Amino acid sequence: MAVESFSQDTVSNLVPRQSSRRSHTLFVALQKEIVLGILAPDRTLTELDLAQRFGCSQGTVREALMQLNEEGLVKRQPNRGTRVAPCPADDARALLNLRREVECAHLDRVVARTDARLVADMRALLDGMRNAARDGDEYALSVRDRAFHTRLFEAADLPLVTPILTRCLIHAHRFKILNSQPNRALSETAERHLPIVEALEARDRARLHDLLAHHIATIVDFGPDLTGGPTEGET
Template sequence: MAIESIDTSSIPTMVPRQSSRRSHALFVALQKDIVLGDLAPEKALTELDLAQRFQCSQSTVREALMQLHEEGLVIRQPNRGTHVAPCNADDAAALLRIRHEVECSTLDRVVARTQDALLADLRGLLNAMRNAARDADEYLLSVYDRAFHLRLFEAADLPLVTPILTRCLIHNHRYKIQRSQPNRALDETAERHVPIIEALAARDEAALRPLLSHHILTIVDFGPDLTLQGVST
């Protein structure tokens, strides 16, 4: 599969495009394979194999792998090569706790800075999620879901924290997708964002806080081993 054949036009950018167009397209393709489990946890990845698979240079592969490493989707170690990162319950629980703290503890800043442009963007991303759900595309729905929460957090104006939230989101969704049953209620997943937009539009922080907290804590049925003990909703 040539790298030019990968269509990324419908996928919102989740990281700054500091690399070439070709390496970004490869990053998007590999990110999808890892999140869906097509590249299994712990699988070894070599630059030569990936360059041959995607018909691109090894330098292009290297740039893409560096971006994936920044997201924690691959682990690169000297003399040990590159491997797909694990996807286990303990990591998922820890990242969910961090995500909950980051999003819910900054809502005062978000509400205070909410403007019509933010609400319009969130409604547009909601419609994109609805379209993905209609097409039964769980991965694309998850991409727009992540974009929704990053756009919401953007209003908090805490750019140094954004990479932390980005990593939490991608791993939350990876864990969820790899443990979900086929043909889940994707429409319901999209519609879960409606009350968040409504509370934000009303600038009602008191209503928004428990809504967002519940939304995050119920992203997936983690089970008793991953409950967030002591987290106020």
């Protein structure tokens, strides 16, 4: 019988778990490789190969691949196996527009529910991004970045919408990473979240809207505004 040979870490604990501990840890490991492009788009993945590589059972692999399929990072087809999903620009553009609508349309609810605990959580996640940037850990930075935006939106108390945002976030980050140049601006990526925290702490809804809209529309060190035009408050 295969023996599980990988373990959880702090990053794994930040990713919401929807399966057993062992398959979740494998899910996070594979998610990392897909987001960073180590497992390239359209690459074939087999349960047997992954089980041998990670020293786990094929059942554990199957469960992890099912979760990746639900997240849109792989495509599982009957009798045709599993492939890493593509990451086209048209999808990224549509998801960025959807993300901006989700994050920016409910800020009245967010501001109304802002308290010291929310601000403290946001500052802690910002510090985590800074630490990841300092360590040159792009995946850890991405996980904490996604957790930052998810935590902010959770204050709106719209739990049926949150999964839509989390899907937008993972694919936006993957698209950015796959299309960025080497020596990406990790510190700048972390620090651009500071004004968002400050606007939230001030309960300044208008500034928070403008900052988030600009933040979403522009991708650090990739460049273009993929949403197709200026955001509110921009010229």
